[in-house]
Amino acid sequence: MNLQFLSKKLVIAHGIEQMNKTNSFRDVAVVSVASHQTKILSEVNEVQLMANLISKCRNSIGVTQEEIGFTCSGSSDFLAGQAFSFVHTLDSVGAFPPISESHVEMDGAFALYEAWVKLQIGEVDTALVYSYGKPSAGSIIDVLATQLDPYYVAPLWPDCFSLAALQARLLLEKGLTTFERMSEIAMRSQNNGFDNPNAVRTSKDISLENLMNEPVIVDPLRTSDISEIADGGCAVILAAEDKAKSLCERPAWIKGIDHRIDSHSLGVRDLTGSPSAFLAAEKAGRNSDRLDLAEIHGMTSAQELILEKEFSLSEKTHINLSGGALAADTMMASGLIRIAEVASRIMSGQMDRGLAHATSGPCLQQNLVCILEGK
């Protein structure tokens, strides 16, 4: 019996059973965003960076912290090299008088999910979400090895890009992609990122040939196939119903949001796909024909290809106009930044409907999808 196939089927069956329960949710929208990414953050520390971004986010719509009903953040002690690192960053919010607040040790996109849930209860109308990471302070590839099964895998210290390379080879050898296709993704990222001040690795005129001639650094991946690690942070304000309309001319309404997780054991999963990404998108109601844009969070070009397939993205959809994580990847914030990127293009009126995606864990283990709309 094909076990991997069976796992995927079970996962999907569970999701469909869930989907039959329809629910009407309160209208909640992104009304303000601010983000910053740079190769190495040196002029300010994380607390000052976040104080700047949070102030910018609040000031641009004229709200004070006292008017925010709930605050939720995402960060990682392991990334910071400090226990309780988020306690320091609470300074950047201005938490006096006291605030209703929570923290997830996850990407900020999951903090946004928690805030969205809180707004669904109906007791508060606004929420501030933020997350940040400063991977330049340590060796992220060693740090990420500590995410893995602590008995069988972590003691071998496999780095995150090597694991992603195992996945890329499977795609190549099963004929699901080609080197050229991967380089096209890398080129898309560098070209798109050119106009994004937060993108770190960008180029206006790099050719496919240049990219395909880059040396292989994590077999079979080339330099441009893997994400450019960057420091940074992101702040987002959510508001419900009339409050959203009063704060923002064109709020980016959250039409659906969902997240799912796959097995952790790499040898159990079919690494050429990501059932949890598919399921999260289904549950969020992706309706791929109507997506103007998508911001997807992959650590490699190959992962972006897997995600495009799981989300059934077509040529109609502009993918990673920001350059995506390949152009600047800030662990703990990359996912929230994807949401901010889609939301800002909707709020500006440039686009109508988009999909934002965040991932966590090795080889796309955990995935969140958020569908945003201008109407």
Added chain:
Amino acid sequence: MSELEKPLRAELTVEYPFTRTTGKVIGAFMTGLREKRLFGIKRSDGSILVPPLEYDPVSSEPLTEMVEVSQNGIVETWTWIDPPRPQSPWDTPHALALIRLDGSDTSMLHAVLVDSPSDMRTGMRVTANWKEERIGHIADLEGFVKETKEADS
């Protein structure tokens, strides 16, 4: 830049020799490694999971029946590690691979010890190579090497 303007910086080391208690299933697998044996665990559909978990990785139901599996298997996918990370068990370049052992329905992550990436291919047959001194640790397996039968043929 003068000495005065150079930013102050310090190395911060977070270090601990974690000791993890294993429980019965992982403990049995580690005991097997010490004895140069590889064990898996049977799922409810009869398929075999290597390395074994205490629970089904999809349904979470407890698993109880451990079975021995072959020390030979095939490479399902691989990459090349050069140089190895400072704390990894290896100090020379090697392949990192997902290996499906004969008798197992899932694959495990470990090293394949060959000289260069040109010696690697997906689907190649490999066999376990053991360290002389074994303590019951995933690195008791030095890695996998090319199966000699295949080399002969």
Added chain:
Amino acid sequence: MSAELTAVLGVGQTKYSSTRGDVSIAGLCREAAYRALEDACLDWKEIDAVVIGKAPDFFEGVMMPELYLAEALGAVGKPILRVHTAGSVGGSTALVAASLIQSRVHEKVLTIGFEKQSESNATWALSLPQPFSVSINAGAGGYFSPIIRQYMSRSGAPELIGCMVAFKDRQHALKNPYAHLHQNDLTFEEVVESPMLWDPIRYSETCPSSDGACAMVLGNEVSGDRADNPVAWIHGTAMRSESNNFPGRDEVNPLASRQCAADVFKQAGITNPLKEIDVVEIYVPFSWYEPMWLESLGFAELDHGWRLVEDGTTSLSGGELPVNCSGGVLSSNPIGASGMIRFAEAALQVRGMAGDHQVEGAKKSFGHAYGGGAQYFAMWIVGSEKP
């Protein structure tokens, strides 16, 4: 639109001890989760989502352990969230789980807090080196001792109140089979005579370092109505945080604590907590925090909390407001689970399922957790009847 009524359908705990050498991290968590499911008469597959909480990942050296634990906790194909709000995390984790149901996003949620502190060493994990700062504070006791000193000076409390709390909680623990410390022969004199660690905190007035996990299954109104075992209905939930070390901060009675309590009591329609609440589980890692929190939460008047200790009000043997019948944090402290244990024990009391440490006829109970420099707070009120 109002919140969906939410109930605690099941509670599961592990035996707490300094080293659970017989299990893996997953095995420890599954023990609690499995018992919670059993109590709720539910199967893994009937759970919609999982919310997991624990204190710093450095304790076990596993970053974002929800990734590795997804399979063990029945979360594959489902949503799983990981909460971390310092010492209050067990409480806030339960509240995030509750919000998933109150919002009608899910119907049945498994929530779990754990710590396997024996994998490393709590003092190491809590005092990682900080370059360019002077290291002169040994552990949490060094932080909280000045605050306790200030409380003693402010309230005029007799010096041995802290010892009375410690002795009481250790006596309570004898009635709780899950408690870490079972000091059958402990005498009050031994508590008083135990070595001073962080004056005025004695060794016996501090919490142990434990391995353990605590889990709950929460459900919506329909699941609560259909449950086979008695359920605990949530009457109020609140979280508050404030910065630490700012001018004029009242560290003894932080505003965040007072506001959080005011919010949760308002939701539950409670105006006289001492009269209306039958049993309390508060987060007391150092004995003096029992009177301090009783004041801050409004169970006692300012500077009078210690009187409730002195006159036996907070004792399980006949007190009007038994506090920490389980033995509290002073008797079991797997940090990431400690807050959830408070919330779960509060639920067990109103379900009438607390065993030998049951408060007869308890109808409403209060669960509490705090963390950081007494700056993160999570609270809930549960009742045997619907609100």
Added chain:
Amino acid sequence: MTEADFSPAALSEEVEIPESISGLEPVRSVRTPIRLVYDFVPSPSVQEYLRSYSERKILGHRSPVDGAVFVPPRGVDPRHGVLIEESVELSDRGHVGNFCVTHLPIPGRDDLDTPYVSAWIHLDGANVGFLGLVAGCDNDEVHIGMRVQAVWKEQEELGNTAENILYWKPTGEPSVPIEKAGNRAWDRTNE
């Protein structure tokens, strides 16, 4: 007291250990050391603070909101989340806002004999306390409100570090009344 049934029968109790290893001493634990190295660079404002120590100066940060002075500088006012740019030089005298007599050794501080006194020192001109050691008197004499001053290292030993202050010693000045000591000194009408 009834002992609860702790046997997790349905979980791992029923695991069958394969015959070939069942008679052997089982592995019960594995050692998996972790060593992660971080490169810590303080923010420019903290750099300035650390450097000022080499001139026996203590710098604070003054909030643009209400002039409250924080030490050590945090870069932001934690009450309002606003950046602080203005540094102010503080006196090396102040009072004990609160303290702890510690009887336990601190990892990495073998130089300290126990018991020792750590205290929240409220410097003249600052509105929050910062941690320091109090010595130069009997531990019993230390009290809330006691006036203290810094005892610095010798000139040639000074570095860019707060460790330049060896400890804080009593000045002999009259104590600050307890209701005005530490955080209680802050005039709430400022808020």
